[in-house]
Amino acid sequence: MKENNLGDSLESLRGLINISIDIVKEDLITHHDSPLNLASSRRHPLRDRYDEKVAQALKRISSAGVMLRALCDPEAWIHDIMFNFSDLTALFVTCQADVANLLNNQALDATAIAEKTGIEADKISRHLRALCNMHIFREVAPNVYENNELSLLFQSESRRALVGLCAEESRLASCQMWEALNRPDFRDTEAVNKAAFNIAYETDLNIFQYWEQVRPDLGKRGACAFAGKGLNEAQYLALYPWAEEPDHTLVVDVGGGVGGATLPIVSKFQNLTLLVQDLPENKEKFWAFLKKDYPRVLESNRASFQAQNFFEVNTTKNAPIYFLRHVLHDWPDAEATKLLKNLAAVMSARSKILICEHIVLPTYRSNSAPDDTEPEPFIAPEPLLPNWGASFTSRLDLHVLSCINSKQRTEDDFKNLAARAGLTVAFMWRNVGDEVIVECRLH
Numbered sequence: 144m145k146e147n148n149l150g151d152s153l154e155s156l157r158g159l160i161n162i163s164i165d166i167v168k169e170d171l172i173t174h175h176d177s178p179l180n181l182a183s184s185r186r187h188p189l190r191d192r193y194d195e196k197v198a199q200a201l202k203r204i205s206s207a208g209v210m211l212r213a214l215c216d217p218e219a220w221i222h223d224i225m226f227n228f229s230d231l232t233a234l235f236v237t238c239q240a241d242v243a244n245l246l247n248n249q250a251l252d253a254t255a256i257a258e259k260t261g262i263e264a265d266k267i268s269r270h271l272r273a274l275c276n277m278h279i280f281r282e283v284a285p286n287v288y289e290n291n292e293l294s295l296l297f298q299s300e301s302r303r304a305l306v307g308l309c310a311e312e313s314r315l316a317s318c319q320m321w322e323a324l325n326r327p328d329f330r331d332t333e334a335v336n337k338a339a340f341n342i343a344y345e346t347d348l349n350i351f352q353y354w355e356q357v358r359p360d361l362g363k364r365g366a367c368a369f370a371g372k373g374l375n376e377a378q379y380l381a382l383y384p385w386a387e388e389p390d391h392t393l394v395v396d397v398g399g400g401v402g403g404a405t406l407p408i409v410s411k412f413q414n415l416t417l418l419v420q421d422l423p424e425n426k427e428k429f430w431a432f433l434k435k436d437y438p439r440v441l442e443s444n445r446a447s448f449q450a451q452n453f454f455e456v457n458t459t460k461n462a463p464i465y466f467l468r469h470v471l472h473d474w475p476d477a478e479a480t481k482l483l484k485n486l487a488a489v490m491s492a493r494s495k496i497l498i499c500e501h502i503v504l505p506t507y508r509s510n511s512a513p514d515d516t517e518p519e520p521f522i523a524p525e526p527l528l529p530n531w532g533a534s535f536t537s538r539l540d541l542h543v544l545s546c547i548n549s550k551q552r553t554e555d556d557f558k559n560l561a562a563r564a565g566l567t568v569a570f571m572w573r574n575v576g577d578e579v580i581v582e583c584r585l586h
């Protein structure tokens with residue numbers, strides 16, 4: 144590659160950003176919305192609607208932002224990565240102390256926060272300032288903090304639970320990754336109880352068994368974390384044409400936890416009914432979550448729970464839809480195939496399995512397409528990485544590797560998995576988000 148053919152990344156990014164900002168601004172004007180401003184302490188209405196063109200523009204701007212950091216200050220960027228353990232610690236500390244709820248809609252100084260949280264004033268202030276640097280909370284005077292749109296997200300119990308899960312189990316496990324990649328009894332196996340997690344927690348149980356048998360408190364927190372709202376709920380709900388399903392269509396949410404993935408769907412699409420299946424210990428948590436967060440779905444009698452181990456024959460046969468979100472990514476191919484075979488065995492010719500997962504896309508750009516081909520709508524324009532720099536998908540991939548020795552999959556991985564279970568991939572439902580819905584039918 145000739146160095147002088149590489150192009151001007153800075154200029155190309157400026158072009159992308161300019162066009163994209165115009166699209167976002169036009170949308171804000173159309174909806175009579177205020178401008179985006181990180182000092183705002185209100186959720187911006189833009190977050191709760193989904194328009195593919197605007198979403199693409201926002202994605203271009205934010206991917207360009209990350210690339211600009213790497214381009215403009217390489218040393219700062221690698222330090223961002225090396226020291227980001229402190230970022231998660233700062234988030235964990237403020238979530239444990241529940242500062243976002245404590246502040247609510249007032250500014251408080253560090254002494255007042257210390258009195259209410261029991262954490263020494265200077266120390267809590269330094270954790271909060273670390274977050275202010277990342278635009279979470281605002282320091283409005285020396286050591287005086289208030290919420291902004293981002294910190295308000297941590298008023299949610301499930302989001303704080305997810306921070307806890309990442310900062311504790313996931314981080315402890317990930318610290319043992321090098322060991323797991325090298326230890327002779329761990330390195331070449333896909334066994335679910337031979338993950339970095341097992342070294343960190345000195346256990347032969349997989350993480351779900353460990354939660355159930357040894358640390359039900361962590362299991363409770365995990366269930367709460369999984370119940371959280373997605374990254375962008377409007378985008379998630381737009382991923383599949385739910386409204387086109389006939390009335391009373393039964394959705395069986397396999398490994399559905401407390402229904403965090405499907406209750407938002409049946410709440411919006413009243414043509415659907417829901418059966419959440421999970422391990423028996425999640426039954427009470429499901430009913431409590433339904434009552435608290437989805438009272439109208441409860442009243443309509445459209446949601447219920449069934450204890451069902453997905454490694455055993457499924458007792459709900461011939462359902463029109465079996466839905467699995469973030470379930471297969473927890474299991475290596477052998478277990479994932481077994482799980483899908485158990486569903487294939489009870490499906491009718493009209494049943495479908497909808498697998499909702501992040502999809503792994505390559506970071507290299509293929510030059511094989513002829514010049515006159517329409518650009519693929521989900522591939523990022525140059526100079527961005529073609530997969531937009533899908534860091535969250537890779538982070539999740541390494542998270543499940545460290546916790547349970549499994550992986551996020553590519554489109555071909557899903558096709559191979561489906562074929563092994565006697566299924567075929569009928570369609571990949573996508574939008575500009577990181578997640579896809581892989582629709583499988585009997586072969």
Ligand SMILES: C[S@@+](CC[C@H](N)C(=O)[O-])C[C@H]1O[C@@H](n2cnc3c(N)ncnc32)[C@H](O)[C@@H]1O
Nearest residue numbers: 351369398399400403404421422452453468469
């Ligand atoms: C990552 S969570 C996903 C939960 C839910 N699908 C969602 O997206 O919110 C994985 C779920 O699989 C469940 N699970 C693990 N082993 C299971 C088994 N053998 N049978 C049924 N569910 C299981 C866990 O209890 C947990 O709720």
